[in-house]
Amino acid sequence: MNADQILSEIREANLSYLMLAQSLIRADREQALYRLGISEENAALIALLSPAQMMKIASGNTLLCKFRMDDDLVWSLLTNHGKAGAANDTTTRLHASILMAGRHQEAA
Template sequence: MNADQILMEIRETNLSYLMLAQSLIRADREQALFRLGMSEEAADMISMLSPAQVLKIASSNTLLCRMRVDDDLVWTLLTNHGKSGSSDVTRLHANILMAGRHQEAA
């Protein structure tokens, strides 16, 4: 993959992310804040963007979203999916840890 392809992928990801964020915020604000891991202020700004503004912001060469999982324990829980006896409880544990981090950030 060359640099131009990477930039194109970043722009497409940005557009998809902004459209998803707007949709989630408008449908269920509280759940969107949790799922997207963003502040009330960021949600307000994103929800008010016009389609032209979304396209302009998405065309940036900087990725707008980021991986929220930066904890080895959460990654271990998520990657153990499918191993014997660990599926539902493991995912639940990972979700609880991530929800706690969302509360700490808010």
């Protein structure tokens, strides 16, 4: 993949992210804040973006979204699924979700 292809993929991901974020925010603001890991202020800004504004923002060369799993414990919980059965898989995913929700509350 060359540099132009990478930039094109970033722009496409940015536009998809903004469209999804706006849709989630308009449908259920509280759920969107949690799922997207953004502040109320950011949600308000995204909700008001016009299609032209989203296209302009998405056209940058920097990815707008980021991984929220920024520690070893959450990554371990998410990547070790299925090793000890379906019941354990559900429990570990729930544990990871609880950890990420707690971090969202700390950030808010």
